[in-house]
Amino acid sequence: MAEEVATNGRVIFGRGYNVWIMAIDGTWRRSCVLKAVSSHDAELILETSIEGLNLKEFFLLLSSTGLAYRRCELVKVNGAQIDIRFLNTKGSKKKSPAKSDHGDMADA
Numbered sequence: 001m002a003e004e005v006a007t008n009g010r011v012i013f014g015r016g017y018n019v020w021i022m023a024i025d026g027t028w029r030r031s032c033v034l035k036a037v038s039s040h041d042a043e044l045i046l047e048t049s050i051e052g053l054n055l056k057e058f059f060l061l062l063s064s065t066g067l068a069y070r071r072c073e074l075v076k077v078n079g080a081q082i083d084i085r086f087l088n089t090k091g092s093k094k095k096s097p098a099k100s101d102h103g104d105m106a107d108a
Contacts, residue, residue: 010038016045020061021072028053029061035081042072046080060084 016033021044023029030050036043042060055074062068076083 008038010036010041012036019044020064020066021055022059022061022066022069023054024057024059024071032082034060034062039086041075041083041085044082044084046082050077050082055082057087060086 013035016035019032019034021030021032030053031047033045033047034042035045044060057071057073059066059069060072062070071087072084073087074082075085
């Protein structure tokens with residue numbers, strides 16, 4: 001599979017990579033092709049219609065079993081192509097207090 005790295009840090013796949021998008025609650029799943037990806041966004045080509053689907057938040061499944069995935073939101077629709085942004089779920093957890101509590105216990 002031919003791939004190249006664009007100047008903005010995106011990896012562009014020549015033939016694409018088969019992936020799926022799935023609702024957060026698992027009520028729908030659609031196959032699509034990953035055309036380009038970076039650490040914070042991606043471009044997908046849809047194989048079926050997404051009309052009527054809630055695309056505010058969904059999962060991008062990178063494996064058929066769903067073991068490799070990213071939480072996403074829709075940025076733009078252009079015909080069969082959609083642009084998505086990866087949501088950072090790690091930032092919502094507060095790790096600092098846990099580390100400082102643990103550090104205080106180690107000092108005691």
